[in-house]
Amino acid sequence: MNKHSSHWEDCLLETFGETVKAPYGDFAAIGGLVAAASDVENLQQVVRWLSQYPQAQYALQNRVTMGDIDLQALHRLSPHTFGYAYAEHLLGNGLQPIKLPVSGDDGNYIIAHLTETHDIWHIITGFDTTMVGEIKLQAFVTAQLRFSRFSLTMLAKNILKTAIDEVELTEERLDAITWGWLAGKQARPLFGMQWNTLWDMPLEPLRLEFNILPSYDSTA
DSSP states (O other): OOTTSHHHHHHHHHHHHHHHHSOTTOHHHHHHHHHHTOOHHHHHHHHHHHTTSHHHHHHHHHTOOOOOOOHHHHHTSOTTBHHHHHHHHHHHTTOOOOOOOOOSOHHHHHHHHHHHTHHHHHHHHTOOSSHHHHHHHHHHHHHHHSSOHHHHHHHHHHHHHHHHHOGGGHHHHHHHHHHHHHHHHHSOOOTTOOGGGOTTSBHHHHHHHTTOOOOOOTTO
């Protein structure tokens, strides 16, 4: 897909507008926006950026996935573990692990891997699933992927929704972008980690190992 074509721009702008109008948390609309903003040329830029990191390069070459996840077994781990926190997060929100096919080119794999590990990144960063938490995570992802058009588009979508629906929350939303961006730049690369080998690790030391910034409350 040629990002310079008017058709590509029209498609992205139309999808962007539809997603802004959709309710917060409309996963179908979000998926459509990610697809519209994921052109081949930009995904190749992301691949080149990620490939400098051995774990990401290995994941891209071997199509690393999370595999089958037994949430009930993870929920029986110590409450201080990474696996317990992940299971508690999903079970508490009535969610199940996302599994997507990983066939196709590197760009398709990047989208599938990020989708599959989205809730993992919520846990390891400590960012919740409120609008503020999602904005922090989107900014974090943007910093980690560096050239990602789809994550920038997601940030832009939430900022426009703020301007339309909740302009009084501008300060906390912009603080969230700043915090997520700085945390993403400071943290070790997360893409390609084989998280299913770390379930029984204590969560807080694991965050320290990945150099995750401590939580920040913009209202404090």
